[in-house]
Amino acid sequence: MTEVERHNYDVVVIGAGGAGLRAVIEARQRGLSVAVVCKSLFGKAHTVMAEGGCAASMGNANSHDNWQVHFRDTMRGGKFLNNWRMAELHAKEAPDRVWELETYGALFDRTADGRISQRNFGGHTYPRLAHVGDRTGLELIRTMQQKIVSLQQEDFTSYGDYEAKLKVFAECTVTELVKEDGRIAGAFGYWRESGRFVLFETPAVVLATGGIGKSFKVTSNSWEYTGDGHALALRAGAGLINMEFVQFHPTGMVWPPSVKGILVTEGVRGDGGVLKNAEGERFMFRYIPDVFKGQYADSEEEADRWYTDQEGNRRTPDLLPRDEVARAINTEVKEGRGSQHGGMFLDIASRLPTEEIRKRLPSMYHQFRELADVDITAEPMEVGPTCHYVMGGIEVDPDTAASAVPGLFAAGECSGGMHGSNRLGGNSLSDLLVFGRRAGLGAAEYVESLDARPSVSDADVTAAAKHALAPFGGPDDGGSEENPYTLHTELQQTMNELVGIIRKADEIEKAIDKLAEIRARIGRVTVEGNRQYNPGWHLAVDLRNMLLVSECVARAALRRTESRGGHTRDDFPQLDAQWRNRLLVCAATGDQPVPAVDVEVKEQLPMRGDLLELFELSELEKYYTEDELAGHPERTA
Amino acid sequence: MTAVAEPTNDTSQIPAPEGSVTITVKILRFNPEIDNEPHWESYDVPALPTDRVLNLLMNIKSYADGTLSFRRSCAHGICGSDAMQINGINRLACKVLVKDLLAKEGKQTTVTVAPIKGLPTMKDLYVDMEPFFEAFRAVKPYLIAYGNEPTGERYQSAADRERFDDTTKCILCACCTSSCPVYWADGSYFGPAAIVNAHRFIFDSRDEAAEERLDILNDTEGVWRCRTTFNCTDACPRGIQVTKAIQEVKRALLFKRT
Numbered sequence: 001m002t003e004v005e006r007h008n009y010d011v012v013v014i015g016a017g018g019a020g021l022r023a024v025i026e027a028r029q030r031g032l033s034v035a036v037v038c039k040s041l042f043g044k045a046h047t048v049m050a051e052g053g054c055a056a057s058m059g060n061a062n063s064h065d066n067w068q069v070h071f072r073d074t075m076r077g078g079k080f081l082n083n084w085r086m087a088e089l090h091a092k093e094a095p096d097r098v099w100e101l102e103t104y105g106a107l108f109d110r111t112a113d114g115r116i117s118q119r120n121f122g123g124h125t126y127p128r129l130a131h132v133g134d135r136t137g138l139e140l141i142r143t144m145q146q147k148i149v150s151l152q153q154e155d156f157t158s159y160g161d162y163e164a165k166l167k168v169f170a171e172c173t174v175t176e177l178v179k180e181d182g183r184i185a186g187a188f189g190y191w192r193e194s195g196r197f198v199l200f201e202t203p204a205v206v207l208a209t210g211g212i213g214k215s216f217k218v219t220s221n222s223w224e225y226t227g228d229g230h231a232l233a234l235r236a237g238a239g240l241i242n243m244e245f246v247q248f249h250p251t252g253m254v255w256p257p258s259v260k261g262i263l264v265t266e267g268v269r270g271d272g273g274v275l276k277n278a279e280g281e282r283f284m285f286r287y288i289p290d291v292f293k294g295q296y297a298d299s300e301e302e303a304d305r306w307y308t309d310q311e312g313n314r315r316t317p318d319l320l321p322r323d324e325v326a327r328a329i330n331t332e333v334k335e336g337r338g339s340q341h342g343g344m345f346l347d348i349a350s351r352l353p354t355e356e357i358r359k360r361l362p363s364m365y366h367q368f369r370e371l372a373d374v375d376i377t378a379e380p381m382e383v384g385p386t387c388h389y390v391m392g393g394i395e396v397d398p399d400t401a402a403s404a405v406p407g408l409f410a411a412g413e414c415s416g417g418m419h420g421s422n423r424l425g426g427n428s429l430s431d432l433l434v435f436g437r438r439a440g441l442g443a444a445e446y447v448e449s450l451d452a453r454p455s456v457s458d459a460d461v462t463a464a465a466k467h468a469l470a471p472f473g474g475p476d477d478g479g480s481e482e483n484p485y486t487l488h489t490e491l492q493q494t495m496n497e498l499v500g501i502i503r504k505a506d507e508i509e510k511a512i513d514k515l516a517e518i519r520a521r522i523g524r525v526t527v528e529g530n531r532q533y534n535p536g537w538h539l540a541v542d543l544r545n546m547l548l549v550s551e552c553v554a555r556a557a558l559r560r561t562e563s564r565g566g567h568t569r570d571d572f573p574q575l576d577a578q579w580r581n582r583l584l585v586c587a588a589t590g591d592q593p594v595p596a597v598d599v600e601v602k603e604q605l606p607m608r609g610d611l612l613e614l615f616e617l618s619e620l621e622k623y624y625t626e627d628e629l630a631g632h633p634e635r636t637a
Numbered sequence: 638m639t640a641v642a643e644p645t646n647d648t649s650q651i652p653a654p655e656g657s658v659t660i661t662v663k664i665l666r667f668n669p670e671i672d673n674e675p676h677w678e679s680y681d682v683p684a685l686p687t688d689r690v691l692n693l694l695m696n697i698k699s700y701a702d703g704t705l706s707f708r709r710s711c712a713h714g715i716c717g718s719d720a721m722q723i724n725g726i727n728r729l730a731c732k733v734l735v736k737d738l739l740a741k742e743g744k745q746t747t748v749t750v751a752p753i754k755g756l757p758t759m760k761d762l763y764v765d766m767e768p769f770f771e772a773f774r775a776v777k778p779y780l781i782a783y784g785n786e787p788t789g790e791r792y793q794s795a796a797d798r799e800r801f802d803d804t805t806k807c808i809l810c811a812c813c814t815s816s817c818p819v820y821w822a823d824g825s826y827f828g829p830a831a832i833v834n835a836h837r838f839i840f841d842s843r844d845e846a847a848e849e850r851l852d853i854l855n856d857t858e859g860v861w862r863c864r865t866t867f868n869c870t871d872a873c874p875r876g877i878q879v880t881k882a883i884q885e886v887k888r889a890l891l892f893k894r895t
Contacts, residue, residue, distance in 0.1 A: 041708065041766060043809055044716040058790075102790045105780025105843070107798065107805045114792035132805070138715060139805065146779035153777070193759060222710045256687030257654070262713050366876075367713060370732055371689070485699035529704040532670055533760040536703030 019412025026440025050137025078420020195531020252386025421565025
């Protein structure tokens with residue numbers, strides 16, 4: 001039998017970013033025993049990289065803000081493909097989650113009267129992002145890490161053991177979800193340090209593993225973003241939706257090459273920074289799409305007045321949703337108006353006094369000074385699109401975060417639906433808090449409802465171990481060996497070039513062929529050394545997940561013959577109302593180590609009447625089909 | 638460490654972009670399953686002046702030795718995973734540029750990379766961070782407020798918030814603690830990072846447990862062990878005035894508690 005360290009918990013949360021930690025806190029506060037498993041050290045999760053802030057309609061900076069406005073902005077940002085119930089819950093609950101974080105002790109920048117300050121961001125009607133300079137994600141993670149330490153110290157007082165109810169398994173990778181009779185029974189993985197196997201016996205797993213950006217060459221994402229949760233869920237039988245929608249953040253660093261892709265916060269534009277091409281033109285005024293006509297300023301004068309007078313002026317198109325800005329930059333560069341290193345200029349230097357820039361954007365100031373030798377208080381930054389976020393993910397019930405697999409829950413970036421075809425900046429941190437909490441709650445209620453606990457069979461453990469160790473074996477036929485880094489580089493190149501920001505059928509097909517070739521070669525991946533802290537092995541394991549999610553992205557992208565949000569088809573450049581309500585659902589078929597992917601079309605539930613009424617009919621007409629609007633009250637009246 | 642002829646490794650597979658120069662990276666390697674003690678290995682690698690040390694390590698790992706182990710995550714100085722000694726100084730590998738390490742014209746550049754000191758090395762550049770986090774947890778690093786749970790946000794003036802802004806920038810990378818000679822000599826000292834994280838709450842106007850934390854730091858392993866060498870302040874990749882924060886805690890102990 002396979003040697004494996006065993007643990008038993010009520011709930012196991014995979015991922016220690018914002019969503020995971022919020023789920024942990026909720027499940028623990030409901031009295032359950034919880035384990036949180038993460039690939040990095042505790043407190044280093046990808047969420048720390050979020051800069052701009054957390055969107056919540058608290059109305060501190062503009063009292064006109066409320067959940068309805070936030071809901072509308074979110075649906076517009078996602079081009080009405082969002083799961084409207086998730087967008088509703090998110091808009092309604094985000095303020096409570098921010099206030100709650102403040103009571104945990106989070107630091108926030110404050111208004112003159114001492115309330116939580118809120119800043120402007122793309123696609124948000126009012127200043128809405130609660131923030132701490134440009135290190136909001138770091139503070140969010142640190143605050144929840146601190147909360148968890150305090151819960152553990154409470155447990156020490158009650159039980160004499162810090163880890164009686166809540167334990168962190170850091171630097172530990174989960175490679176397999178184990179089921180019994182179709183329900184979750186456990187999670188199997190290995191300690192990165194020793195390579196030794198570990199089995200969590202648990203009836204409920206919350207996936208909070210984040211995104212998939214490491215499948216792309218130019219990305220703002222960290223090494224952890226290999227689509228682990230997406231792949232685990234698929235292989236366990238859950239469906240992924242919206243995988244064709246990948247967000248390219250318009251402003252990543254473009255130079256020097258070693259830092260290409262690193263994020264430049266949207267807060268630069270929120271605080272007054274503007275985009276310019278090589279001719280010095282503020283080109284965004286030429287890129288306001290029809291659906292947003294009338295909502296954005298059409299002159300530089302109006303845009304500049306808006307920063308101080310938001311009632312009498314419309315916002316600058318520099319703050320259009322990210323998909324629009326990224327495409328605009330892409331076009332400007334393609335048409336020859338790019339900067340020296342193939343980007344656009346982002347100018348804050350001429351817009352704010354030096355002191356103000358250093359105060360509001362300290363991380364950006366240091367990042368450019370240290371990595372690019374650029375003083376952003378004196379010269380513009382060079383920026384260009386970088387793969388930033390995947391809107392697609394595990395299909396979940398909006399209220400409970402439950403997937404189609406009993407006992408499997410998901411929250412945060414690895415879940416799908418909330419953001420539709422494009423996420424607004426700032427809606428990620430609020431998403432993590434709202435749905436992290438709901439997933440913790442959903443998992444707790446599920447566990448409490450069970451009469452008996454499922455058990456993990458020895459055969460499943462043996463199979464999971466064999467699967468994890470496959471890369472040590474080398475090719476079965478004794479043929480040539482493959483280096484996992486080489487395959488990873490080829491995968492990233494393929495996705496970046498062929499399924500990137502602008503897509504075409506023939507290129508996506510080429511990518512699918514290339515992915516099939518990588519799939520054939522992945523079985524020949526051979527790693528050196530032994531299991532102890534072996535990064536080559538870790539990559540070989542992660543690579544299978546990246547391949548699987550890349551197939552989902554490519555296959556869904558080929559099927560969706562329109563352009564919407566984070567999916568732009570050069571051969572189908574228009575938004576097509578027929579596609580608005582259609583989801584593409586990816587499912588895994590077959591039992592190979594990297595299963596095949598099947599894509600099906602599914603209609604969403606129509607939006608509830610009271611939510612639909614929050615929009616003007618004239619706006620809905622830009623997105624909906626005539627048939628869908630036939631029953632609209634204004635039409636029937 | 639005495640200079641011994643170290644084996645040179647095959648680095649011919651590492652891509653050499655235009656404008657790159659070859660530099661020697663000496664890494665203190667240790668594999669507990671094979672080695673009795675750490676030893677230096679050399680890698681001649683192509684490097685652009687704009688590369689960071691992290692890029693060099695990634696290339697060595699990807700193309701020369703897939704077993705080279707080090708932590709890294711965000712790769713731009715926010716997560717605090719890749720603290721290591723670079724040319725003897727504690728730095729984050731993702732924030733040190735090659736151009737700042739290049740030897741004078743005509744001379745061969747050698748960069749040494751070793752694990753941070755004071756914490757047990759587990760493999761290569763990996764150290765056991767648990768003692769570091771244990772000290773962090775010991776100072777009650779969370780907001781403590783008594784009375785009724787608030788129903789909304791607490792108000793905090795800009796001045797009150799500013800008071801502890803500096804110490805909230807900490808990324809728990811351990812650069813400071815592992816540069817402290819007192820910590821090297823005696824790991825039971827809390828170390829600068831734990832004190833920074835206590836400072837963050839002691840001076841937070843919303844917190845009501847400053848006394849409890851000051852008691853903890855008044856211990857024999859607490860702030861009085863600090864010899865004010867400023868190593869921690871020099872090492873901090875976030876520019877936190879670590880020594881100043883420690884002094885402020887000392888002053889709070891002296892004047893609040895007499």
